[in-house]
Structure formats: structure tokens, C-alpha cells
Amino acid sequence: MSAPTDPGALPGDPAGGATTVVVHPDAATLAEAAAARLVVALLDAQAARGEAALVLTGGSVAAHVYGALARHRARTAVDWSRVDLWWGDERFLPAGHPDRNETQARAALLDGLPLDPGRVHAMPASDGPDGEDPEAAAARYAAALAAAGGGRLPRFDVVLLGIGPDAHVASVFPDHPLDAGLTVSAVRDSPKPPPTRITLTLPTLNTADEVWLIVAGREKAGAVGLARSGASAAKAPAGAVHGRVRTRWLLDRDAAAELR
Numbered sequence: 001m002s003a004p005t006d007p008g009a010l011p012g013d014p015a016g017g018a019t020t021v022v023v024h025p026d027a028a029t030l031a032e033a034a035a036a037r038l039v040v041a042l043l044d045a046q047a048a049r050g051e052a053a054l055v056l057t058g059g060s061v062a063a064h065v066y067g068a069l070a071r072h073r074a075r076t077a078v079d080w081s082r083v084d085l086w087w088g089d090e091r092f093l094p095a096g097h098p099d100r101n102e103t104q105a106r107a108a109l110l111d112g113l114p115l116d117p118g119r120v121h122a123m124p125a126s127d128g129p130d131g132e133d134p135e136a137a138a139a140r141y142a143a144a145l146a147a148a149g150g151g152r153l154p155r156f157d158v159v160l161l162g163i164g165p166d167a168h169v170a171s172v173f174p175d176h177p178l179d180a181g182l183t184v185s186a187v188r189d190s191p192k193p194p195p196t197r198i199t200l201t202l203p204t205l206n207t208a209d210e211v212w213l214i215v216a217g218r219e220k221a222g223a224v225g226l227a228r229s230g231a232s233a234a235k236a237p238a239g240a241v242h243g244r245v246r247t248r249w250l251l252d253r254d255a256a257a258e259l260r
């Protein structure tokens with residue numbers, strides 16, 4: 001008997017986890033649905049292992065998802081004191097800078113949750129222990145990951161990702177150098193401001209059980225279409241991220257406009 005066909009898979013998709021594509025009518029519905037889905041994913045992880053680990057993203061759609069989660073009634077079903085939070089990337093700016101992904105997540109969601117501060121693993125800031133040295137800051141974050149994982153990467157239940165109009169994910173930009181041999185890399189001269197960033201590399205993101213790419217807006221439709229067309233990782237990093245168990249493309253109708 002042949003294996004069941006994954007309805008979301010394309011010929012270029014990597015073997016392994018299944019791929020699903022869900023298209024919502026608008027950005028507000030997408031954010032609410034992603035928040036609801038996240039509550040269930042965290043609950044399931046805690047039911048299975050007693051804890052959960054989530055990798056956060058920055059960007060426009062993330063702010064809406066975090067807001068929806070902060071309002072979601074079922075959020076209180078999650079034991080937030082047993083959730084580890086990591087970041088997929090960070091803009092390398094001073095602590096508390098409004099453009100830091102951490103600042104956005106704290107304001108939209110984290111400040112209202114009963115988290116264990118020891119499980120909130122923000123990426124270092126440019127006024128942190130390594131000063132304005134993003135390579136040292138990236139190495140520090142890699143060491144924190146390794147410490148949490150007992151010498152390996154910790155288990156990530158879900159990695160949340162937005163994507164840019166150029167099909168970047170986290171701070172992995174098309175045709176832009178970083179050290180992909182590392183688990184965490186500094187990024188300099190980023191095509192999108194601010195120019196200096198820290199990012200989990202694609203192999204690190206791809207260790208997650210589930211990767212969710214959450215995308216809204218017509219300006220992202222070309223990037224979604226490109227990433228789903230089998231373009232190379234260099235041209236469309238968003239097409240090269242996949243969860244070991246599942247990859248979910250969670251889109252609004254506008255972002256899905258150029259899907260074949």
C-alpha cells in the first residue's frame with residue numbers, strides 16, 4: 001500500500017514532516033485562529049511532557065497574533081510558568097528599544113502572562129554583556145540554547161515565523177551572508193533596518209517539531225508564491241524552513257493570492 005499523500009506538499013518540499021496550508025479570509029481571522037491554535041499546541045506539549053517550548057518571531061503579523069493570544073479566554077488553560085520562550089531573531093539594539101522583537105512581544109503579550117522569568121530567553125541587546133559585538137552575542141545565545149538542551153539544541157515545540165516581502169524569515173535574508181554552520185549567527189548589513197541582527201540559522205529552525213509561517217497582506221503574496229514554488233534557500237529562505245513533524249502555512253487570502 002502506498003503512503004498517504006500530504007495534501008499540502010509540493011514537489012520541492014523536504015521529506016519528513018507534513019505540510020499544511022490554511023487560508024483565512026482576512027488578517028484578523030488569521031491572528032485569532034493562530035492564537036487559538038497556539039493555545040492548543042502548548043497544552044498538548046504540556047500534557048505530553050509537562051512543559052512546552054515556543055520560538056517567537058517579530059514583525060507585523062506577530063504583533064496581531066500576540067494581541068489575539070493575550071485576549072484569548074483559553075490562554076489561562078496553559079501553565080505559562082512551564083513554557084520556555086526563545087526568539088528566532090532579534091534586531092541588535094539596546095534593551096527596551098521599541099524596534100526590538102523582544103520589546104514588541106513583551107508589550108503585546110508577555111507582560112500579561114504569569115511566566116517564569118528564568119524561562120524567557122531573550123536574545124542579548126547591544127548594550128548587554130557583549131556590548132556592540134553581535135558575533136559574541138550570537139555565541140552567548142548559542143551557549144544558552146546548548147545549556148538548556150544539555151549540550152544540544154533544546155526541543156522546540158513550535159517555531160513562529162513571519163516572512164518579509166523578500167521571502168526572508170527570522171533574519172535570514174535572500175543572498176545575504178551569515179554563518180550557517182552556527183546554531184545562532186550574527187547578521188551585518190541587513191537589507192532591512194536595523195542593519196545588525198542576531199538569528200537562529202535555518203538548520204536550527206528546522207529542528208523544531210512544528211514550524212508555522214504566519215503571513216498576511218497582498219505585499220507578501222509574491223514572497224509566499226516564491227517560497228512555495230521550489231525556489232532555492234538562497235533566493236527564498238522562507239521556502240527552506242520546515243518542521244520535523246509539521247510545517248504550517250497560515251495565511252490570509254491576500255497573502256495566498258499568488259499560490260498556485
Ligand SMILES: O=C1O[C@H](COP(=O)(O)O)[C@@H](O)[C@H](O)[C@H]1O
Nearest residue numbers: 057058059060061162163164170
Ligand atoms: O525584521 C523582521 O521581519 C520579519 C518579517 O516582518 P514583517 O513586519 O514584514 O511581518 C520578522 O519575521 C522578523 O522576526 C523581524 O526581525
